[in-house]
Amino acid sequence: MRGILAGWDSLDPALRWLMRINLIALTTATLLLASAYLLGFRHTSVEIDLGVMAVSIVLMLVTPPLCRRYGAPAAIVGLTLSALIFAVGGTWATPNLSPLTALLTMVPLLVGFAYLGRRWIQVLSVVAVAGSAGVAALAEWRRTEAVSEEWWINAVVIAASLPAGVAVVVLLVRSAYARLQGQSDELVESRRRVVEVADAARRSLERDLHDGAQQRLLASSVTIERARKELRAGRHDSAAALLDQLAADNREIVTELRELARGIYPPLLTERGLVAALQSTARRSAVPVTLDVADVERTDPQVEAAAYFCILEALTNAAKHSGAAEVHVTLRGRPHLSFTVCDDGRGFDRGAVDAGGLLGMEARVAAAGGRLTLDTGPGRGTVVRGEFAP
Incomplete structure (x- = not known):
């Protein structure tokens, strides 16, 4: 199983954890419902819910290879499709599950806020609003034409499905809160570091200018003064040599300043x-x-x-x-x-x-x-x- 889910390793740790928790919750609910079915609770609504959960699990397992190439969007699209299949199928089979299934249609939006851009969030917002409204309408319509009016069948399905779904939502909210708290702490720390780094960068730039270009420019000033004295004294060969040295020093200064500018921000x-x-x-x-x-x-x-x-x-x-x-x-x-x-x-x-x-x-x-x-x-x-x- 670790090899199958290896594609999730490229995701942000918090998103990877949520994907795995969702898969575990779905698998647990499916096993519980399958156990109830094997123990004799065999009914159409149970079969439909089992089929829906199996499809949702398959959709989740398709996402890891896609995440290697497309990252977080692939994971959240898979989560969205899985949640919608579960919501529609679960509501069709067991209308009493509609409060949970309507809530599940909003999960991808809550997850996506931290990882997707504006357009993705707009699409997921439409999915959440239309999905929850559609699930609620479907539940009301199915209540009058339920697959079964036996109370115990609905009770078995809800008992098997509800805890896992609630666990996903609770863990999602807890994770979102922890993430916001962590980001707040990181923001405070990053502000302190930015000030420290900016001060260090200014000191480094000042040191580089002082030890490099400034010293070379002072030396060039001395060379110019020496060349002037040689010219006044009529020693043209000596002055020409000093000017050649000055030209070479000037080229080195220009090169040094270019390197310094490149370190600040290279064109x-x-x-x-x-x-x-x-x-x-x-x-x-x-x-x-x-x-x-x-x-x-x-x-x-x-x-x-x-x-x-x-x-x-x-x-x-x-x-x-x-x-x-x-x-x-x-x-x-x-x-x-x-x-x-x-x-x-x-x-x-x-x-x-x-x-x-x-x-x-x-x-x-x-x-x-x-x-x-x-x-x-x-x-x-x-x-x-x-x-x-x-």
């Missing part, structure tokens, strides 16, 4: 996108870089910038601190943008180093709706992984 990232910017960075890297790219298209500029600067920071750390001989960068565009930077360096103990750089990377990725993880240790290299929700 190539804006003009041609993430892949082109990373290819350029890989060519200039002090450590050999292997770039593996697949299915990557232009996306949100904030996401592209977050991915680029985190990869750039990881490459810089590998070159300065890890002693790595090679770095492998993997970039994937489906089901959502993700990247991995893996080096063969000496690694490090996270508790023994300054976490400022890592906090900056995490804050940048989180601000773009993503998540960053770090896997490292002394003697086993470093792996940085980032993924952005669609």
Whole structure:
């Protein structure tokens, strides 16, 4: 079963958990109702509900392979179809289930809010409103032409189906609350980190300008003054040599400033996108870089910038601190943008180093709706992984 559901591993952990809980609840309800059927409660309404539940389970099991390619939308479409089949079929067989089945038509909308765009939410809103109204109308019509008027048959079906359905709704609400609470805590923490990162970035920029371009410009001023004195003294050859040196220094200053500007925000990232910017960075890297790219298209500029600067920071750390001989960068565009930077360096103990750089990377990725993880240790290299929700 784990292999069949492996496609859900690409989903957000909270969505993956909800999908599995829904599948477990459906399977449990089906087994309970099947047990009742085998024990002698054999009736048309029970058979219809069993068939509906089986179809709903099949629809859920179809989604994992699709999630590898399409991500959260595939999971929620499968959840929507499963909920609608269960709602209509369950209401047809047992009209007394209508309060539960009407509620189930709203579940995909509640789940989708955190993972889908506006158009998807609009469609799911229509499904929730029309579905719940349709289920309620169907229940009232079927009450007069019920498959069975025996109270115990309805009681068996409701007893087998209701707990699982209620459990799904309760867990969904609890998960949504926990998610909102977690996002609130993350927002407070991210604001603090953004301030820290911005201050650190300003200090770093000031240091780079002071130690680099500013010192070179001061040296150029000295060279200009020396060349002026040589000219006044009539030593034209010496002055020409100083001017040649000045021209060379000026070219180095321009190159240094370009590199500094590229680190602030590379024009190539804006003009041609993430892949082109990373290819350029890989060519200039002090450590050999292997770039593996697949299915990557232009996306949100904030996401592209977050991915680029985190990869750039990881490459810089590998070159300065890890002693790595090679770095492998993997970039994937489906089901959502993700990247991995893996080096063969000496690694490090996270508790023994300054976490400022890592906090900056995490804050940048989180601000773009993503998540960053770090896997490292002394003697086993470093792996940085980032993924952005669609």
